[in-house]
Amino acid sequence: MPEVLSGPAHAKVNLVLEVLGKREDGYHDIDTILQEIELADRVSIEPAAEWRIEVTGPRAAGTPADESNLALKAAMLLAERVNSSFPCLIRLEKHIPAAGGLGGGASDAAAALGLLASAWPSTRIGEIVEVAEAIGSDEAFFLHGGTARARGRGEQINQLQPLPAHDVVLFVPPQTIERKTARMFAELGKHEFDVGRVAERFAAHPPAVFGSADVFNAFERVAFDLFPWLAELWQDLEQRIGEPVRLAGAGPCLFWIGPSGEGSRIAAACTGAACEVIATHTTSRK
Numbered sequence: 001m002p003e004v005l006s007g008p009a010h011a012k013v014n015l016v017l018e019v020l021g022k023r024e025d026g027y028h029d030i031d032t033i034l035q036e037i038e039l040a041d042r043v044s045i046e047p048a049a050e051w052r053i054e055v056t057g058p059r060a061a062g063t064p065a066d067e068s069n070l071a072l073k074a075a076m077l078l079a080e081r082v083n084s085s086f087p088c089l090i091r092l093e094k095h096i097p098a099a100g101g102l103g104g105g106a107s108d109a110a111a112a113l114g115l116l117a118s119a120w121p122s123t124r125i126g127e128i129v130e131v132a133e134a135i136g137s138d139e140a141f142f143l144h145g146g147t148a149r150a151r152g153r154g155e156q157i158n159q160l161q162p163l164p165a166h167d168v169v170l171f172v173p174p175q176t177i178e179r180k181t182a183r184m185f186a187e188l189g190k191h192e193f194d195v196g197r198v199a200e201r202f203a204a205h206p207p208a209v210f211g212s213a214d215v216f217n218a219f220e221r222v223a224f225d226l227f228p229w230l231a232e233l234w235q236d237l238e239q240r241i242g243e244p245v246r247l248a249g250a251g252p253c254l255f256w257i258g259p260s261g262e263g264s265r266i267a268a269a270c271t272g273a274a275c276e277v278i279a280t281h282t283t284s285r286k
């Protein structure tokens with residue numbers, strides 16, 4: 001292994017997120033369209049005396065720097081699978097807000113697996129995929145990125161043709177909640193589930209142009225039940241922009257998506273709102 005291996009771990013937004021029903025294993029079947037965005041953490045791996053993780057960067061808050069960290073868990077599980085006895089130090093430079101619905105933790109884990117696979121060339125792709133799925137539901141998407149449809153509990157990936165370049169503006173509220181994803185899924189069970197037609201339509205006819213008004217996210221039905229403080233911010237942002245903003249994944253981050261070149265105007269209109277504003281754009285891997 002070279003001294004240090006490093007690479008980006010991009011965030012995602014869900015352009016469509018339908019929740020189809022609860023399964024016997026406690027998870028929910030979903031049908032979602034995921035889009036990778038340029039905002040990224042930086043993941044580095046280097047040989048060390050024992051497995052360790054360090055978390056730094058402007059948005060380090062909320063990311064665990066212990067064995068509960070998804071990147072460390074994934075790396076240690078892969079090492080066990082491939083019988084590697086070479087522990088590593090994983091460094092995460094965090095730019096993706098934690099627990100916001102942007103997939104940061106899952107993306108860090110997928111990036112760590114990719115880096116280790118290049119350090120350990122005998123690693124089989126099947127082993128990477130198995131470890132990714134064992135760690136969480138969003139990890140499989142981040143092995144490929146771009147634009148994809150995910151089904152099952154999120155691990156069944158169909159790569160779609162990349163959405164043409166769009167600007168994305170993220171709105172990061174100052175608070176989130178513990179065990180957010182599990183609680184958001186549980187809350188959805190009080191309502192009717194979705195039928196899966198919106199993701200189906202997107203996959204059959206991938207749009208060339210996509211805007212916030214086209215987003216579908218089942219979690220918006222329960223967002224204010226778990227994040228009552230989000231309503232005021234949401235309304236303020238929409239008034240400033242004059243267009244809808246939408247919930248990112250299981251929240252509580254909100255986002256706007258629209259034509260390239262318009263993001264800076266949208267971000268400027270939201271200066272002074274009660275959240276952090278991050279202007280970014282869609283991306284895909286070559």
Ligand code: C5P
Nearest residue numbers: 026027028030136137153154181182185
């Ligand atoms: O897969 P991940 O660990 O990210 O999921 C966190 C929690 O969210 C799960 O423990 C489960 O309660 C819930 N979940 C679900 N259905 C999914 C994905 C997650 O119920 N498809």
